[in-house]
Amino acid sequence: MDLKKIARLIIDKTIQDILPENLVKNKLKELKINQEVYVLSIGKAAWRMAKAASEVLKVKKGIVITKYGHSMGNIDNFEIFEAGHPIPDENSLKATKHVIENFGNLNKDDHLIFLVSGGGSALFELPEEGITLEEIQDITSQLLKSGADIVEINTIRKRLSMVKGGKFANIVYPAKITALVLSDVLGDRLESIASGPAYPDITTNDEALKIVEKYNLKVSEKILNALKKETPKEINNAVHYVIGSVENACKTLEKYAKNEGFNTYILTTQLNCEAKEAGRFIASIAKSINQTTFEVPACIIFGGETVVKVIGQGKGGRNQELAFSAALEIEGMKNVVIASVGSDGTDGPTDAAGGIVDGETTFKIKNLGKNPHEFLKNNDTYNGLLLAGDLLKTGPTGTNVNDFGFLLIGG
Secondary structure: OOOOHHHHHHHHHHHHHHHHHHHHHHHHHHHHHOOOEEEEOOOHHHHHHHHHHHHHOEEEEEEEEOOOOOOOOOOOOOEEEEEOOOOOOHHHHHHHHHHHHHHOOOOOOOOEEEEEEOOHHHHHHOEEEOHHHHHHHHHHHHHHHOOOOHHHHHHHHHHHHOOOOOHHHHHHOOOOEEEEOOOHHHHHHOOOOHOOOOOOOOOHHHHHHHHEEEEEEOHHHHHHHHHOOOOOOOOEEEEEEEEEEEHHHHHHHHHHHHHHHHOOEEEEEEEEOOOHHHHHHHHHHHOHHHHHHOOEEEEEEEOOOOEEOHHHHHOHHHHHHHHHHHHOOOOOOHHHOEEEEEOOOOOOOOOOEEEEEOOOHHEEEEHOOOOOOHHHOOOOHHHHHEEEEEEEOOOOOOOOEEEEEEEEOOO
């Protein structure tokens, strides 16, 4: 039984099943929208979501804003923009300005279909007056390196943006907005997914200021003043539907693992801690399998979104760090594989989706004269996994529903 090959098979089938096309089409058919509509699609899954909508709806005008490399060609009646992620760039601002110019003067009889997926916070951005793109880039970078979670990051970003935290819904008012959302946030918190452009914000300015203090962020007086301003707490022209989430991914993965003959267990869909700690925890299950109630062959599934506290100068992402940390713990073990996957296909600022490791991973690195512990210490897990041949590369998948992973233990 080649567990690594089976792991890759399960991953590929799971991703194929959670692509957004069918989710979008099924929901739109259920809603029975017959009038001509406007469409805005933002996020890393934006192109696929827009393409699906174009095949179901009568689209008067549509705009897509997605990450570089995530567009797959032209879509009739749509303009397509690519921009920076996870840090916004000039193209983020250019595309967002274009959205406001085109959809900022809709009337009460108009209907905007808003397709939202993870990554929208960076891609759909226009700073509040007096705040520069460079300032937003700087604070976003500080937050990402500090280990802040996505809810904390978006609590800050909403207050620095003209379109986040419900503000976009006010720009479009009085037009009706129907939002279909692929969730990449634990608990499917609509106010946090893509920073909730059309959803009332439940976070407060006090919370935002406490986040600055918690992570000792270096910010200007202008930023502090912006963080003290409240966001919209009531939105009357938008309705939201979550059409996909990490729970869907974990249940789909469970189905394919069962098909391969594994006893399956969904451990959690709310994993939320430092990536290297999560890796050690998953590895600890493998090491103590004889003392648990899990029956082998076993597939123990987890989903969520970990964080990385960057203290080194290396290259990697949270899924690579989780997998690499686990590999250090399972060194020498037989019949054990651990995989961690970014569902969008891009883990951190890399071209990898994550890693698939086993008991041989660290030996392969040592045999090349390197110390595997140094890669983790320097947050350089991409290059560590590259040396071992254990990087997981899928290319951009077209979906984004948090991260998922699993531990395989052979019989």
